[in-house]
Amino acid sequence: MKLQAILGAAAVAVTLLGTTALTMPAFAASVPDGTKLAADQTFNYRVLDNINSLDPDIVEDVDTSYVVGNLFEGLYNEDAKGNPVPGAAESYDVNADNTVFTFHLRDAVWSNGDPVKASDFVYSWRRAVDPKTGSNYSYFPGLVGVKNADDIVAGKLPPDQLGVKAIDDKTLEVDLNKSVPYFVRTTAHATLFPVPEAVVEKFGNDWTKPENIVGNGAYVLAENKPGERVTLKRNPKYWDDAKTVLNTINFLTINDENQGVTRYLSGEVDQTDVPAGQYPSMKQKYPDEAHSVPQLCTYYFDINMTDKQPVEALKDVRVREAISMAIDRDVIVNNVLQGGQIPAYFFTPPATAGFKAPDVEMAKMSQADRDAKAKQLLADAGYGPDKPVSFTYVYNTSEAHKKIATVVSQMLKEKLGINMTLQDMEFATLLDKRHQRDFEVSRDAWCGDYNEASTFEGLMDSTSSQNNSGYSNPDVDKWLKESSTSADPNQQYLQIEQQVAKDIPIIPIYFYTKVFLQKTDVKGWPYDNVEQVWYGKDLYKTAG
């Protein structure tokens, strides 16, 4: 599973410059007057897999980040729309060029009663980048600009050189090596949470065991049974506990989506994902419970653009364009997936904050026109019934991927006579093949690390480690560089999208939606947060 980091980064959102103290109201369960609350305030949330680690400096996947986000609290949290609201910090000051952030911590205690100090943040951040910790997310502080982070990860500097220091117990100063106007948003990400130094030092690797763990979030860990459940109980020492309503959160591991639905229907879970293709029937049967909300993810095909591409035809841009034209996205989203997904003709999801969708030509054409053009393009490239194009498409084993692959191969066969051989494999093998560029065409998907278009456009950089197609265009690289300092980066983003639509190193298929069932007595869910970051303290259950 991929981490869809809990980080929002619309640069436009934080516009206050200079040393201005910012104070905003904290977010909590806002129960309207007269609401009758349920007697049993237990929220049962289905997770797909085992919870991977409860250590904030190590956590990797989305489901686990939800657990950790309830056990610990960063400087700022996200509200129902994904905007930053004060968490462990009450306010912050920032210098004129957005390179020095000073956070003022509120009076709060850990679940063992010790005060939460600025030094706990310093300890945690240093620990996250310390090579000895070996965290997958050690690159995160560097990504968001914390000074010296990359050099520490590379072993060139000791961890105590990280650009974060405790001025006193309640004041934390962060030095950045670049201007990051949206830095406050990034503090809602688990890697930048605090950890209790004394507890970590005392128990070492065992510190996250239920009997040892100490957190500063609204909940404490009661039980952790891998493969079954993780149970959290309300933390009475949490600073905003008076406003917390939910008493218990169960994260129930249910590997099979259909079993998830069964256990939802039997009342064992309050929320579960809807399997591909079942949304229309669910919406009809349970109109108030079935939801489909946009998500910051794109499903696409990579075409191997490197010299390792064995299929000569795919090196011809006309062939790539013909393939892209002939794929009827409407059929895929409306007849195969049926979950309100949006057909994609460009890369960055239109739900991304501040992103203006590009005016791509293909999006405006009818499918019949696209098909006609596809045939023309293929003929121009010198391919046809006498000289058919053949290639192999690789994807990781999954029902939904298989359905899409089958439908696409059918479309290409019927419309263009292209032989698309399907080859499924387990995920780790696919990743390895893609990494080695040992493929012709491959399934791929990307979820934004934060809510700003650069998290998508950055993949088109010739040097990006996520550029799986091996696409390289000097203009795109140049525009990417310009966008990082541009007052209106949208201009560059549009140039990049247009160029990628012309070069076709990738074929975008659709933009994801999160399709789920949720019991109607659950209130306070952040439907409008495109990254679906939720906190138990903001939820409540009504009676009846």
Add this chain to the structure above:
Amino acid sequence: MLLFILKRLAIAIPTLLVLIVLSFFLMKMAPGNPFTGEKNLPRDVLANIYARYGLDKPEWQQLVEYVWNIVAHFDFGPSFKYKDRSVNDIIAQGFPVTLTYGFWAFIVSAVVGISMGVIAAVKQNSWADYLAVGVTIGAQVVPNFVLAPILVLIFTLWLHWLPGGGWNDGKWPYVIMPVIALSATYLANIARITRSSMLEVLHSNFIRTARAKGLPGYKVVIKHALKPALLPVVSYLGPVFVGMITGSVVVDLYFSTGGIGQWFVNSALNRDYSTILGVTVLLGALTIAGNLVVDVLYAWIDPKIRY
């Protein structure tokens, strides 16, 4: 007998070592590594992780250290995927779960399977025989990944009698469906083996003699026919018992029991090297122990084998 057991134990240790070495190189041959994800990690980050888990050392050294840690400290190392757990933690948490439902599934399939097999054989070609054969064929052709959803449909969604999953420290409503799902196929096999073996014994000369002596039918069956008829069943029960107490990936994943069975597949898919080796050693050791018990039982049932 003691010498026999000691001899078998002496073979067990090299067998386990061969198992570890083979598994080690097989899993290293699989493409990918525990740290590949959809997100490709920067080179420095990956290097730190490799160093943290000792994967930067030569493979022979990794293998030697791994075996040494098991022998000297009984430590299977940290999980590469579930990073705040050791493999010992994973086994300590999951094995009691599978041991519980596996044990009950074993009892159910052995008791019901043998009884059905005996009755079917004794009342051959009666309605009881047809029923038993019908049930066993039914249980055999429905694999547990089909049976499990059917059980949930009936007992959870329609009748509301049992929870659809979870374990809750092994409270009995949570144990029933895993036990049924796991035992069905084994039960059918045991019944089938018992029936055919029993039929063979019932047609042998010494049973004819016993009947000729005028012994009542139930005495003939229980005193004379049952013990020899069970021999093939016992040799089947050994590996079945080990297979059951180490759980089933279908049962663990479908019913979210948190048992050890899921890790056999899960750890391989995740390339979680230490966990793969840990559960392989566990299964290997239990299989060797199970076979030993079967051999001893065999010797007890059939004195011919002892010599």
